[in-house]
Amino acid sequence: MSDVAARAGVALGTVSNVLNHPDKVAEATLKRVHSAIDELGFVRNNQARSLAMGRSTTLGLVVTDIGNSFFVDIARGAEEGAAANGMTLLLANSDNDYAKQETYLDLFDQARFAGILLAPFEAAPESAHRLRGHGRPVLLLNVAVPVDEGCSIVVDNFQGGYLAARHLIDEGRRRLAFVGGPDRLEPLLERRLGAERAVAETNGAVTLEEIIVGAVNAPEGRAAGSIILDRAPEERPDGVFAASDLLALGLVQTLSAALRIPDDLAVIGYDNNSAVRESAIPISTIAQPGREMGEIGARLLWSEVADEGHEHEHVVLAPALIARASSVRR
Structure with missing residues (x-):
């Protein structure tokens, strides 16, 4: 200067x-x-300026998988929320890699960002606690934490799982399968538990099995589809709830080669990913309000950064059923 x-x-x-x-x-x-x-x-040199002012004007956002349009929606909402409060937003994609997630968190911390929004690969209380110990506000997305530890925003995954299974039941399906990942992933566990609740309400008229996959992507969905096709027709489910839309997409790609979707087997996913809207067979889904989640997250994080009488909040957003051709008979 x-x-x-x-x-x-x-x-x-x-x-x-x-x-x-x-x-x-x-x-x-x-x-x-x-x-x-x-x-x-x-x-x-904005970093030097931030040090001189004692406060940065940049927020960081780390998401699990930018290939999932749910996280794109979160990023758009967070950018809008940040801009509304005079902040800028930098986005990082951990790509379902815990080590990469930690690298980005350390990078944002060392750059002295005002605060960090984290949609973690898995529940990450240690990471959030470490950053908060450095004086860095952290808000968790898609994972709940006690309000005395910080702010968090989730979608009601239990209700979403319930809606998905209830939809299949209302469409006349009686042998359901839940295709999802390991229970340590809290959102997937809640979705399965919600589906179990819907099935339990039928008093034995509907059954539910679980097909566990290694990841919630399209290749794993195609593999699960092959498992189903290898069974005798009477042993196959007639309704499948996939824990993510990409899983549902892979399932439909494999199953539709041998079965009539939805006449022989109905499929519903989760997320309202753009890929399922544009599928050859449009796939039913449970929509998550990602944009709203990102916008609220940026606003709450800014409130904590500015310390304007901030109080930690745990926000629960409602999912919504979107029925399409993959589960509704013509």
Whole structure:
């Protein structure tokens, strides 16, 4: 900045005002300083500025899988929420890799970001606790934490699982299968428990089995579809609830080669991923309000950063059923 001041023939404080409070500077001086900035190729060091001010204006967001449009929706909402409060947002994708997630969290922490939004690969209380110990506000998305530990926002996955199974039951399905990942992934566990509740309400008229997969992606869905097709027809489920839309997409890709969807077997997924809306057979789903989750998350995190009478909150958002051709007979 001193070089800019010397080139423009003004005081250092005038350059600071041009950058931070241009309304306080005469038009002619503004032009002279901006001309010097352009000539010198000056770029402001925002990290140093944040240190001097004692507060950054950047939020970080780490998501599990940017290939899932649910997380894209979260990012869009978080960006809107950050911008509404004069903040910028930087996005990182852990790609279902815990080590990569931790690397990004450390990077954001070392860069002294104002706060971090984290949609973790798995429940990450240790990571959040470590960052909070450094004075870094952390808000968890899609994973609940006690309010005395911080803010968190979730979708009611239990209700979402219930809605999915109830829809299949209402469509006349009596042999259901839940295709999902390990129970240590809290959202998937809650979805399965919700489905179990819907089945229990039928008093034995409907059965539910679980087909466990290693990941909630399309290849694992295709593998689960092959498992189903290898069975005798009378041993196959007539309704499948997939724990994610990408799983459902893989299932439909495999099953539709040998079965009539939904006449022989109905399929419903979870997330309202853009991929299932554009599938050859549009796939029913449970929609999550990702954009709302991101926007609320950024607003709550900004409240904690600004310390404007902030109180931690645990927010639960409602899912919604979207019925499409994969589960509704024509």
